[in-house]
Amino acid sequence: METYDYIVVGAGSAGAAVAYRLSADERNKVLLLEAGPASPRWTTIPIGYAKLLYEPKANWLYASEPEPSTNGRKLHVPRGKMLGGSSSLNGMAFVRGQAQDFDTWSQMGNQGWSYDDVLPFFKRMESYEADGDDTFRGREGPLRVTNPEPANPLLATIIEAAGQVGIKHNPDYNGATQDGIAMSQATIASNRRQSTAHCYLEPARFRPNLRIVTDALTEGAMLDGKRCVGVRYSVHGEKHEARAGREVVISAGAINSPQLLELSGIGQPERLQSLGIEVRQALRGVGENLRDHYAPRTRWGIGKRGVSYNDRGRGLGLVMQALRYAFAQPSMLNAVAAPLRAFVRSREGLEAPDLLLGWVPMLTELGPKGPKISHRSGMTCYAHPMRPESKGHIHITSSDPRKAPAINFNFLSAPVDAELTVRAVRIARSVMNAPAMAPLQLTEIGPGRDLNTDGEILDWVKRVAETTYHPVGTCKMGVDPMAVVDSQLRVHGIEGLRVADASIMPTLTSGNTNAPSIMIGEKAAAMVLKAAA
Numbered sequence: 155m156e157t158y159d160y161i162v163v164g165a166g167s168a169g170a171a172v173a174y175r176l177s178a179d180e181r182n183k184v185l186l187l188e189a190g191p192a193s194p195r196w197t198t199i200p201i202g203y204a205k206l207l208y209e210p211k212a213n214w215l216y217a218s219e220p221e222p223s224t225n226g227r228k229l230h231v232p233r234g235k236m237l238g239g240s241s242s243l244n245g246m247a248f249v250r251g252q253a254q255d256f257d258t259w260s261q262m263g264n265q266g267w268s269y270d271d272v273l274p275f276f277k278r279m280e281s282y283e284a285d286g287d288d289t290f291r292g293r294e295g296p297l298r299v300t301n302p303e304p305a306n307p308l309l310a311t312i313i314e315a316a317g318q319v320g321i322k323h324n325p326d327y328n329g330a331t332q333d334g335i336a337m338s339q340a341t342i343a344s345n346r347r348q349s350t351a352h353c354y355l356e357p358a359r360f361r362p363n364l365r366i367v368t369d370a371l372t373e374g375a376m377l378d379g380k381r382c383v384g385v386r387y388s389v390h391g392e393k394h395e396a397r398a399g400r401e402v403v404i405s406a407g408a409i410n411s412p413q414l415l416e417l418s419g420i421g422q423p424e425r426l427q428s429l430g431i432e433v434r435q436a437l438r439g440v441g442e443n444l445r446d447h448y449a450p451r452t453r454w455g456i457g458k459r460g461v462s463y464n465d466r467g468r469g470l471g472l473v474m475q476a477l478r479y480a481f482a483q484p485s486m487l488n489a490v491a492a493p494l495r496a497f498v499r500s501r502e503g504l505e506a507p508d509l510l511l512g513w514v515p516m517l518t519e520l521g522p523k524g525p526k527i528s529h530r531s532g533m534t535c536y537a538h539p540m541r542p543e544s545k546g547h548i549h550i551t552s553s554d555p556r557k558a559p560a561i562n563f564n565f566l567s568a569p570v571d572a573e574l575t576v577r578a579v580r581i582a583r584s585v586m587n588a589p590a591m592a593p594l595q596l597t598e599i600g601p602g603r604d605l606n607t608d609g610e611i612l613d614w615v616k617r618v619a620e621t622t623y624h625p626v627g628t629c630k631m632g633v634d635p636m637a638v639v640d641s642q643l644r645v646h647g648i649e650g651l652r653v654a655d656a657s658i659m660p661t662l663t664s665g666n667t668n669a670p671s672i673m674i675g676e677k678a679a680a681m682v683l684k685a686a687a
């Protein structure tokens with residue numbers, strides 16, 4: 155039996171930060187278990203994103219259950235399975251969310267999670283390499299964050315068009331206010347992806363007190379009564395046990411953290427009993443409260459040649475882009491997947507934006523092996539509510555840790571989500587039809603000019619929308635009967651066991667989820683260290 159002070163399960167956005175901070179004190183012996191391999195070479199090049207989306211060696215490649223809101227389609231649910239987790243294959247947009255998101259968490263009873271409480275951790279984790287107000291931005295953290303220029307004229311044109319419909323440019327949406335349109339801040343620097351594998355684990359990997367084991371599938375927590383004493387894991391089929399003298403931190407992400415709790419006998423009693431799993435702690439909320447962004451991609455043909463990635467990403471254009479990349483110039487090879495975004499309000503009088511629009515200067519067509527760059531010149535603009543109220547669930551269907559859990563998103567089940575999605579599509583249309591866009595000679599491919607009523611747009615959404623890969627909330631933090639962890643991220647009713655990753659978010663943050671997940675890892679580590687002091 156191996157013995158450590160701390161065991162961290164999952165080396166993703168949050169888990170890498172937890173392991174890095176805990177092992178910074180050489181007196182702490184830390185084990186970090188990761189089910190996937192070291193991050194493959196594709197993760198270093200930002201455009202490698204496209205390849206990794208369907209790469210079975212580094213991606214769990216989950217699929218959702220069919221449901222009415224998807225017209226019975228199963229949605230693709232990629233998750234990183236490698237060092238860095240989903241930070242190693244994500245779209246690299248860096249978005250913290252709004253101050254109100256965290257104030258809401260605090261108002262739900264989670265002491266220590268207001269914006270004022272989490273801001274120091276957001277600052278601590280980053281080195282922001284652009285102008286910005288140091289009240290909000292950090293300069294010395296492990297994660298390098300940049301703010302690219304709109305080098306592509308297409309993006310500059312969209313910013314101008316947005317201004318014509320009242321959406322102003324915001325120089326730092328992670329600063330004082332989120333409102334407006336801006337180039338996506340990027341976890342890309344020096345021409346490479348800034349994953350947590352690169353930023354947190356590479357500097358820590360030679361610490362003698364940190365052991366990182368890859369290809370190590372954790373199969374469950376070991377419990378002694380109501381105390382967690384370690385974990386069971388397997389490497390290439392060989393079984394191991396590791397003991398934690400102090401604590402186990404599960405950071406396996408919003409899909410696998412609830413799976414691991416259920417496999418360990420922590421969850422809904424009837425569900426566990428029906429699978430032959432002994433109930434160690436009844437917690438009804440495990441796997442519930444699943445939230446994600448469900449986003450239709452509006453599609454536009456561009457008559458003007460040479461501006462979209464469809465023209466730039468082929469033949470001589472691609473050679474030029476590769477050369478630009480080689481000389482560290484802005485290029486489609488080192489860009490965020492959706493390089494431009496706008497945070498907007500669905501109606502006047504709202505305290506903060508509630509909708510997100512994101513632009514990808516390219517059209518893709520769905521083939522059997524995933525999306526392929528289209529022969530047609532164009533772009534897409536996805537549009538969705540940022541704080542959906544629809545809740546789904548994720549549960550195991552077997553006691554076998556290798557069997558994928560069932561993912562039910564239950565999208566659009568809250569009527570307000572349907573209403574706001576239609577509103578977001580209409581705002582995307584208004585930007586694309588603004589006068590500044592005229593020289594681009596756009597044609598609306600989807601929804602298409604003949605779909606105009608709310609009902610027609612909603613039917614189209616159900617046919618085409620996909621997630622933007624932000625599942626959260628399945629081990630939610632709180633004080634109500636459906637909460638799984640308390641505000642110190644300790645699993646209710648079990649000692650020595652915390653969950654620290656996107657699954658603890660009680661509600662979805664206003665934007666992408668990598669930055670808040672890393673913040674959660676940073677904050678969890680501080681809480682663990684404080685408890686031991």
Ligand SMILES: Cc1cc2nc3c(=O)[nH]c(=O)nc-3n(C[C@H](O)[C@H](O)[C@H](O)COP(=O)(O)OP(=O)(O)OC[C@H]3O[C@@H](n4cnc5c(N)ncnc54)[C@H](O)[C@@H]3O)c2cc1C
Pocket residue numbers: 163164165166167168169187188189190207232233234235236237238239240241243244245246247248249370371372373405406407408410411414491622623624625654655656657666667668669671
């Ligand atoms: C395709 C894609 C694009 C995205 N784009 C963006 C973006 O542009 N900007 C943004 O902010 N967010 C983006 N996200 C979301 C963001 O990356 C995630 O929300 C965030 O990384 C979640 O962090 P986490 O720590 O909760 O989980 P993860 O980073 O997924 O880490 C979980 C880790 O645990 C490991 N693990 C799971 N089960 C086990 C087990 N049983 N044993 C051992 N290890 C295990 C996994 O392999 C993984 O490494 C994207 C996500 C995806 C998938």
